[in-house]
Amino acid sequence: MKQPCALHPHPHSHAHRLIQPPLNELTEQLRRRDRKITAPRQAILEVLRRHQHPLTNREIHAALGESECDLATVYRNLNTLEQMGMVRRFDFGDGTARFELLAEGDDGHHHHLVCTRCSTVVEVDGCFSTEVEARLARTHGFTQITHRLEFFGLCPKCAAGA
Amino acid sequence: MKQPCALHPHPHSHAHRLIQPPLNELTEQLRRRDRKITAPRQAILEVLRRHQHPLTNREIHAALGESECDLATVYRNLNTLEQMGMVRRFDFGDGTARFELLAEGDDGHHHHLVCTRCSTVVEVDGCFSTEVEARLARTHGFTQITHRLEFFGLCPKCAAGA
DNA sequence: CGCCTTGTTGCAAATGAATTGCAAACTGTG
DNA sequence: CACAGTTTGCAATTCATTTGCAACAAGGCG
Ligand SMILES: [Mn+2]
Ligand SMILES: [Mn+2]
Ligand SMILES: [Zn+2]
Ligand SMILES: [Zn+2]
Numbered sequence: 001m002k003q004p005c006a007l008h009p010h011p012h013s014h015a016h017r018l019i020q021p022p023l024n025e026l027t028e029q030l031r032r033r034d035r036k037i038t039a040p041r042q043a044i045l046e047v048l049r050r051h052q053h054p055l056t057n058r059e060i061h062a063a064l065g066e067s068e069c070d071l072a073t074v075y076r077n078l079n080t081l082e083q084m085g086m087v088r089r090f091d092f093g094d095g096t097a098r099f100e101l102l103a104e105g106d107d108g109h110h111h112h113l114v115c116t117r118c119s120t121v122v123e124v125d126g127c128f129s130t131e132v133e134a135r136l137a138r139t140h141g142f143t144q145i146t147h148r149l150e151f152f153g154l155c156p157k158c159a160a161g162a
Numbered sequence: 163m164k165q166p167c168a169l170h171p172h173p174h175s176h177a178h179r180l181i182q183p184p185l186n187e188l189t190e191q192l193r194r195r196d197r198k199i200t201a202p203r204q205a206i207l208e209v210l211r212r213h214q215h216p217l218t219n220r221e222i223h224a225a226l227g228e229s230e231c232d233l234a235t236v237y238r239n240l241n242t243l244e245q246m247g248m249v250r251r252f253d254f255g256d257g258t259a260r261f262e263l264l265a266e267g268d269d270g271h272h273h274h275l276v277c278t279r280c281s282t283v284v285e286v287d288g289c290f291s292t293e294v295e296a297r298l299a300r301t302h303g304f305t306q307i308t309h310r311l312e313f314f315g316l317c318p319k320c321a322a323g324a
Numbered sequence: 325c326g327c328c329t330t331g332t333t334g335c336a337a338a339t340g341a342a343t344t345g346c347a348a349a350c351t352g353t354g
Numbered sequence: 355c356a357c358a359g360t361t362t363g364c365a366a367t368t369c370a371t372t373t374g375c376a377a378c379a380a381g382g383c384g
Pocket of ligand 2: 214215216263272273274285
């Protein structure tokens with residue numbers, strides 16, 4: 001029940017971020033905001049808890065197993081969870097949204113390094129560019145500046161075997 | 163015929179990048195690669211030449227005027243031009259691709275600052291993170307690392323009037 | 325200038341992610 | 355247990371983008 005991420009190949013030497021809030025803490029967040037604790041919802045959160053890499057709606061749906069629910073329900077729930085700040089949406093530019101569970105209080109801002117061939121995902125931590133954003137704010141008068149940044153490249157395995 | 167960008171609001175104080183290769187130079191590139199110089203193609207290149215901000219397929223199609231062609235043709239041409247390295251595709255995360263014309267030899271790598279309310283686009287020049295990429299390469303063994311980065315914020319006009 | 329090969333176009337249909345209308349089922353609460 | 359407000363399943367819809375196919379046009383060549 002607590003198997004590691006089977007959906008995504010990723011370098012074993014680097015563990016993913018190890019947040020994994022316990023399920024009861026998650027349902028607590030739901031309860032607090034008058035969201036109902038349904039079977040699909042719990043199952044989805046369980047899936048997200050198990051996989052600390054970004055997952056697509058379809059992948060989450062596929063990983064549900066028993067408590068199967070409609071794919072539309074997965075979409076709806078991830079939107080809800082995003083609005084509640086419980087998951088973060090990522091965009092790897094392939095037209096399919098991906099989600100990661102957040103620890104409470106964490107805004108989840110971080111980046112990834114994605115293999116353009118096998119889709120291996122490496123969690124990149126550390127975010128620079130606060131100076132860049134400050135400069136942009138100063139130069140162009142923009143406020144509330146954020147950014148979306150992902151890295152792409154060829155993973156060692158793919159570089160070798162191809 | 164050489165009106166400025168009418169499709170996108172953008173701060174007047176900052177001109178966009180002023181590449182604008184002449185049309186004949188562009189058709190020359192086509193000829194060199196056994197691509198035919200058709201009316202739709204020339205018209206599309208003209209539109210791109212006039213607007214040095216990222217344009218969507220639909221926007222390009224709408225800006226064609228006389229030499230109207232099918233929207234599918236616009237899509238096909240932008241894919242072709244991208245493969246040929248004559249335009250660069252950008253992704254602002256709204257599910258719609260945008261394109262900018264490139265000067266020959268330029269790979270067009272750069273970033274934007276986009277207003278989340280009115281979609282004003284500011285061209286950001288300067289690309290840091292070569293060190294970050296080098297670090298990622300070293301740490302994870304990836305090669306050919308690039309990145310996709312866009313900034314988002316509230317433009318001064320929107321911050322004021324709302 | 326006509327012919328031929330090949331790239332291109334228009335049009336309509338297909339794809340694929342994501343959203344939505346609606347009626348039925350369910351959750352939390354009193 | 356009953357009620358009000360959510361959530362779900364299912365099917366239909368939207369929207370960007372792609373694609374099959376037959377008609378067409380561009381460029382090379384004789
Ligand atoms: Mn991540
Ligand atoms: Mn640009
Ligand atoms: Zn790889
Ligand atoms: Zn704005």
